[in-house]
Amino acid sequence: MRHPRLEIQGNLIGMNERLPSRHVVLLGIGHTNAHILRRYAMQGIEDTALTCISNFNVATYSGMMPAVLAGQVPQAKMNIDLVRLCASAGARLITEAVTGLDPSARKIIFQHRPPMPYDVLSIGIGSTAASDHIDLTSEHVVQIKPMQTFLHRLQQTLQNLRQRFADRTLKIAVVGSGAAGVEIACCLPAFLEQNWKGNFDLSVVTRSKQILANSNPATQRLALNELRRRSISTFTSTSIKSIQPETLTTEDGTEIPADLVIWSTGAAAPQLLSQLDLETDDRGFLLTLPTLQSTTHPHVFAVGDSGTMQKSPTPKAGVYAVRQGPVLWENLQRALDGTPLVKYRPQRSFLQLLNTGDGSAIGQWRGMSKSSRWLMRLKTLIDSKFMKMYEPIQMADDEPMQCRGCGCKVGAGLLNSALPSAGDIQFDDAAEVGKTLDYKIVASTDFFTSPFMDPYLTGRVAALHAASDIVASGATPKHALSNVVVPEGPAGPQQSTLCELLAGAKREFDAMGAAIVGGHTIEGPRLEIGFTVIGNALGDSLLEKQNLKAGDGLYITKPLGIGVLLAAHMRGRCSADHYSLLVAAMLERQHKYAELAVNSGVTAGTDITGFGLAGHLLEMLDASHVGATLQLNHVPRLGGATDAIAAGIQSSLAPSNRLAVAQVEASKTIRQDTCFDLLFDPQTCGGLLLGMSDENADKIQPSVRGIQLRPLVKIGTVDSIAAGSRPLKIV
Template sequence: MQETLPAQDLVLIGAGHTNLHIVRKWRERPIPLVRVTLISAFNRAAYSGMLPGTLAGLYELREMEIDLDRLAAASGVRVVYEEAIGLDSGQQQVLLANRSPLRYDVAAIGIGSVPKIPDPLQQQPAVLSIKPMATFHHRLRERLVEVTQDGNESATVSVVIVGGGAAGVEVSFCLHEYLAKRLISAQLHLIDAGDTILRGYLPKMQQLAREELQRREIVTHLQQRVADFDGRQLTLENGRSLAADIIITATTAAPPPVLSHFDLAKADDGFLATRPTLQSTSAENVFVVGDTATFPDSPVPKAGVYAVRQGPVLWENLERSFQNQPFEEFHPQSSFLSLLATGDHKAIGQYHGQAFHSRWAWKWKDYLDRKFMKLHQVDDPHPEKTANGDSLPLNGASNGQLADSNR
């Protein structure tokens, strides 16, 4: 019997939360006569929700990783391991770093965001961006080896975390555990330009986080920005100087530089301007999700929870796109559960106007994170090939390379 060839191509750019939802749904209910291709620079995706817990030693590194080969093979999805370097909406092509452009009929872009690095910290060996999260542990270990090998094994390591939002605060807690478990004497500093940590969160949750930072003797510097860094000493705007062996940036989300090569409409913040239907405002057959999307008329914070909630809407609209039916709109929730790991089998959180810090909050977070990861686990032990046999890394990506699943 002759096999029916796909008539149209759906291309998923980036292996973030929302696009991985499409890969999972494809396993359950593939769209007839459509071939789906996932483009990722790496063959494993790192789940951002488990990064702090992994840093604190509460998870093995492999527990926060999603095996894209295995998931794609089980779902009948083709994977192209390449870096997307642009998009030509007129020609309907995704431009790739090391191979010919890939044509699409419909595309979904979810390549996330990057931290906004202060100018004095650009191109500095001591500076570690929280992203890509998949390589953060490796980069941190390498930097610690450099810092402690120069005859300074017994010296106190000074670590500065720039950014007092959820990521910066959670990393501060869990990095404290990471260093303590390795018997590394350290002094941690947390810097933020605002007048409080965790802006936008309940005052009670901010208070609980401040108390936990104080208990761990993590020094907080509010209403301060980085004025200068000479490679060893960091100077704040108020003139105070801090020793800084390691600087971790967990700052405001900025658009990935590659977006400048996507010929799609941009919002004022540099991200891709997106309609409530998750379509690009300038190309109806291109969808934009996660941090990559900005809704000009109703902006939402760059947070992973929105990427997760966009998954079902994107799936519905992809189906409707190929069936020429009206689209659904994404309506972001005004409030949601927030849980931050403190690294000691506890978590700080807020929900429905209440804030808390407890062991049961950690158990709640652990349950939700493991439940999310279980969605991406498949039983096939031999995923040698994905659909159409294009599962091999085409840019030299190795099994040790990962993408971030927080988009």
């Protein structure tokens, strides 16, 4: 059977149309909820928004973990990229901690952001490994879950152990003998050959009487023979009492050598399930009806390991979660429409395939068991087809798209031609509007179209971006007035959008010591937000663009690439890893640099925003009547930015910014470097560009590190300029 692949929805990123009246939320993106996201990407649900909440930007397919461990496939092959999948689906992705649920009010409670209303909620946060009340916090214990971080944690632990046990055989105990434990034991040797490169002994420890206790005897024998063939010891009917350095202590007092413990026991309910005010079974999993609805709140569904059907419970296995997907997709729509729901009927048996790490697999099907290489080929085919269903197709590179954030700013050429015709008006990024006996008062304004589906994140970014000119002038923000355009739609979604938007902004203004004191809100075709920010100067004079002096070093506080990565994200082509770097860079607060700059001999400064580094630097050079030389290989860039440029992706403002190349001297080789294009990339929440002597820069760096700011990076030097020469030279 050929599975259809995902296609890009028309409304990819941002809110361009009327707000939907209905809201489906997926809490946790396991196998079942991932199916909903996939189907939503393919066909959507009329008048319905979708939000995905996950602790991570990727969802891990557990079926491929052993193959990654054995080095048979790269790690990326086991991850579903939720950032790209949500971008292609026009769904919102939130990676913040949920702390509770108000099922009666239909609201999800977060640690930081406002409660989120929903019409229908599906909970699929999986399970954890049962601890049996044993302390698992020791540094030599690696729990298999969360799987998204398992390999990284395992590598880090091995590095730490190498410093202590490099000269002797490493003793490793895998605790748990279910399918996961057996596969880990079989596939771990290949991983150790690459990451330990020394001698090791492996053992499997289980309190069950046999390994693979839920499998048939023939499968158990095949697995046991495989472990013995690998000289992997097995300890059955062995209950662990405690974990000590270098040993496991059992209930009968036996000590099993264990320098490294990999914890892969049976399923236990995550702590969060007990905080949701929903009925649970005696193990803490959510009780459901055959329709997968909660037994106490019909607008809440529990799927995968998170749920237990009240009258016909099934084992906690991914195969059941996968089969629940189509039923959940149907029932979510029926719940929204108020029509009768369908029942989920679990399969009576399923094909079990265990990767033994050597190119073979052990298979069990309806009482039959076998080990062979062709079974491994079958497993690889099944797993690959499953993962291929979650590969989104990105938007075509040549399809026109107006960028958001600072990418929707008009170009410098248009501004420079229009503003002089407006009359005798002073145009400053941050203008002095008054003074007291103690300080000058400055004001600035900025706004943009939302670059994200998440209003809360948009509010945070908008606050930081609007305050940037105040910070760059050497002032501290004190007050802000908002200007918001909320998309048309029902009152409920509008209220929720506005609440999240302003709550996100308030979080950042609070951190800066500023307050939102007023604003104005209207309806419009898409979500837009901006702030007028008022601040107090920190010194006797403001930092300005025109005071650069020959010999000054040029320093920046953030890497470049925000604009092109936002453009890639809008096209569904920004990976989860690169998106994390992008958002983290945008949310780096810059206000603490202002006080350091004022008190440390900074001669001139500006922020790097819509016109890109080259455009804003040229403004400074022109105002200061100097030139500059930039060293291209010294300019920091975000991961994925140059790859995106090489792939032909760019912000819609970049071509206008690139007109400034007429003022740039650079060789053909430099101009063909993808990093050269980053100089013209518009930055939303970009860093600061500061001019100062190298001596003063050296003095400021310890203070920068002391308050945990990103160190200043020198990218060039200010020069005197000869008449008729181009002011900016790139080498």
